[in-house]
Amino acid sequence: MAEFSIIDQFCRDIGPKHSSTKLDIGDDAAVIRPDHGSELAISVDTMVSGVHFFEDVLPERLAHKILAVNLSDMAAMGASPKWATLALTLPKADPEWLSAFSSGLKKTAKRFGLQLIGGDTTQGPLSLSLTIIGTLPLFKALVRSGAKIGDEVYVTNTLGDAALGLALLSGKFELSPLNRAHAIDALETPEPRNEFGQSLLDIATGCLDISDGLIGDIAHICEQSSVSIEIDLDCLPLSSAYEEYIELNKLDPKSVSTLNYALNGGDDYELAFTASPEDAAKVLNRADECELSVTKVGQVIERESHKVYLCSNGARLNIESSDTKSFEHFS
Amino acid sequence: MAEFSIIDQFCRDIGPKHSSTKLDIGDDAAVIRPDHGSELAISVDTMVSGVHFFEDVLPERLAHKILAVNLSDMAAMGASPKWATLALTLPKADPEWLSAFSSGLKKTAKRFGLQLIGGDTTQGPLSLSLTIIGTLPLFKALVRSGAKIGDEVYVTNTLGDAALGLALLSGKFELSPLNRAHAIDALETPEPRNEFGQSLLDIATGCLDISDGLIGDIAHICEQSSVSIEIDLDCLPLSSAYEEYIELNKLDPKSVSTLNYALNGGDDYELAFTASPEDAAKVLNRADECELSVTKVGQVIERESHKVYLCSNGARLNIESSDTKSFEHFS
Numbered sequence: 074m075a076e077f078s079i080i081d082q083f084c085r086d087i088g089p090k091h092s093s094t095k096l097d098i099g100d101d102a103a104v105i106r107p108d109h110g111s112e113l114a115i116s117v118d119t120m121v122s123g124v125h126f127f128e129d130v131l132p133e134r135l136a137h138k139i140l141a142v143n144l145s146d147m148a149a150m151g152a153s154p155k156w157a158t159l160a161l162t163l164p165k166a167d168p169e170w171l172s173a174f175s176s177g178l179k180k181t182a183k184r185f186g187l188q189l190i191g192g193d194t195t196q197g198p199l200s201l202s203l204t205i206i207g208t209l210p211l212f213k214a215l216v217r218s219g220a221k222i223g224d225e226v227y228v229t230n231t232l233g234d235a236a237l238g239l240a241l242l243s244g245k246f247e248l249s250p251l252n253r254a255h256a257i258d259a260l261e262t263p264e265p266r267n268e269f270g271q272s273l274l275d276i277a278t279g280c281l282d283i284s285d286g287l288i289g290d291i292a293h294i295c296e297q298s299s300v301s302i303e304i305d306l307d308c309l310p311l312s313s314a315y316e317e318y319i320e321l322n323k324l325d326p327k328s329v330s331t332l333n334y335a336l337n338g339g340d341d342y343e344l345a346f347t348a349s350p351e352d353a354a355k356v357l358n359r360a361d362e363c364e365l366s367v368t369k370v371g372q373v374i375e376r377e378s379h380k381v382y383l384c385s386n387g388a389r390l391n392i393e394s395s396d397t398k399s400f401e402h403f404s
Numbered sequence: 405m406a407e408f409s410i411i412d413q414f415c416r417d418i419g420p421k422h423s424s425t426k427l428d429i430g431d432d433a434a435v436i437r438p439d440h441g442s443e444l445a446i447s448v449d450t451m452v453s454g455v456h457f458f459e460d461v462l463p464e465r466l467a468h469k470i471l472a473v474n475l476s477d478m479a480a481m482g483a484s485p486k487w488a489t490l491a492l493t494l495p496k497a498d499p500e501w502l503s504a505f506s507s508g509l510k511k512t513a514k515r516f517g518l519q520l521i522g523g524d525t526t527q528g529p530l531s532l533s534l535t536i537i538g539t540l541p542l543f544k545a546l547v548r549s550g551a552k553i554g555d556e557v558y559v560t561n562t563l564g565d566a567a568l569g570l571a572l573l574s575g576k577f578e579l580s581p582l583n584r585a586h587a588i589d590a591l592e593t594p595e596p597r598n599e600f601g602q603s604l605l606d607i608a609t610g611c612l613d614i615s616d617g618l619i620g621d622i623a624h625i626c627e628q629s630s631v632s633i634e635i636d637l638d639c640l641p642l643s644s645a646y647e648e649y650i651e652l653n654k655l656d657p658k659s660v661s662t663l664n665y666a667l668n669g670g671d672d673y674e675l676a677f678t679a680s681p682e683d684a685a686k687v688l689n690r691a692d693e694c695e696l697s698v699t700k701v702g703q704v705i706e707r708e709s710h711k712v713y714l715c716s717n718g719a720r721l722n723i724e725s726s727d728t729k730s731f732e733h734f735s
Contacts, residue, residue, distance in 0.1 A: 100547050100628075101481050101612050103446045104481070104540065104545050109440045113437075115433055115436065115487070115489060115537070116432060121526050121527070124526060124527055152433065158535050159448070162531060191448050193449050193450045193533070197529065198452075200528060202450070204448065204522070216431050282432060
């Protein structure tokens, strides 16, 4: 099957046709005309078979996930997702696989208002790379560099579920069917927090998604905001799947190693953000409006080191957060 | 080596810092603020080891080429290249390779005014995917759909050199050292035609780059402009390397099979475009100003089929252009 035909058959009509899109798939480039008075947020994320997903993952789920991981970057900036280009590398052109993949793209793109305006298909080991573009009001982007001493630190939803899902698929342990499904869904079909991210535009002082693990990502806020952050282990929001994992394996629920998936697990597309204590009620209201739970897990403190510290039972633990293992490629 | 550190060390400070770039590498997304009254052209191209390049290609050359193939899409739209995101998948993080690759990126990005504002590195089989964004004055994009009956068809520079280079590297035949170097350079370090493409904004009625081969790409102008195009085999501009290939192999210089590299060879990042005969002098003047040769190779004709026809010695050849083999992935 020819490249032109793959793009024509499976990459057209993905997501809404924005009126600001002047030319989409079919020329040397797409053409967009952004509104005056807006900024654009641009991000790229790649997923490689055997590194970021199992080769036999359902194509609908893979399609959702490549969109979700990029949508999550828009959520972390508070941007409204608008356009995307997809580079799809495939070992072979299997129409059945492509058709399921395409319908997965359509469903998620439609739900989040994202239009696919460019595509490139090549032959090679299965991998996907998506560049996403979103719009932002001027000067409002949620960046990593604005956290202030005294701010509170929040995370959305629960932590570590995707890492639990990966451990389950790798056969490390078992959970009851419902909890197993919950954790695998967290891994394969994460829900990006776009509506909530946008609602934080006037509230959050620092924000990012924690796709590389809570501690490793929070450390970026510390570096870029020149602050330190203390995370309270007693406050980490855990799912019932995580609770079952602790019980079944008879783990100490307070120990750092038990909490490792929550602290350092990758692929959690939740937001971590900082906000002034004065805005605490607003934070909870906005979360309510988005039918999302948020949990205060720590605070921004003054320390010259610009690091993440852990505490429990009101006392700082004598453990460097960098001793816990963050999720890194090439590590 | 950690992903964050690869991006930090090797993907920062690539290309000029545009004043319209509000945030570059280091957050969940880059932020740009395009000028009012401009449109953006956006395109993506991927290169996979073993498919688009030999694994042992010099990293500086690979860096140039991933930029060049994308810059060429901007040239084909008449857009000024401004920003890019790079997804880099590497089997291992080799600092020496990365350093050479990074310096190749810097050199070419600087020359074309392109700023790298986003990167993602992952572990896996070597491949590169770049999304490029350029700016365009409103309503001026060079598209494939504007060719008019009676227009003349031009190409820049010479045809088929990259395909010759690939044949040389594959050991199919030999050429004298200078011609060999010319053809391999055409394959590995193609020169995108950005200055000339931008100078065509008020002249060309249809335009594209012929990276998939002259005939296959010209066919897209035919389909999208609802016209047919006749290409004159006697007018194809050939390099001295191509002439030597014909002589050494004692080929009939007029036969379609001899001209196959020129007609259907991939990886020629030249522009093909249509323009009114009234603008013929302008076309040549603009090319002169860019120190580039352009050649009239055909004309837009009225035929219901919307196909490419070949002629020689003033007579149409009794051969369907589709009988000649175009460059396609998954073919």
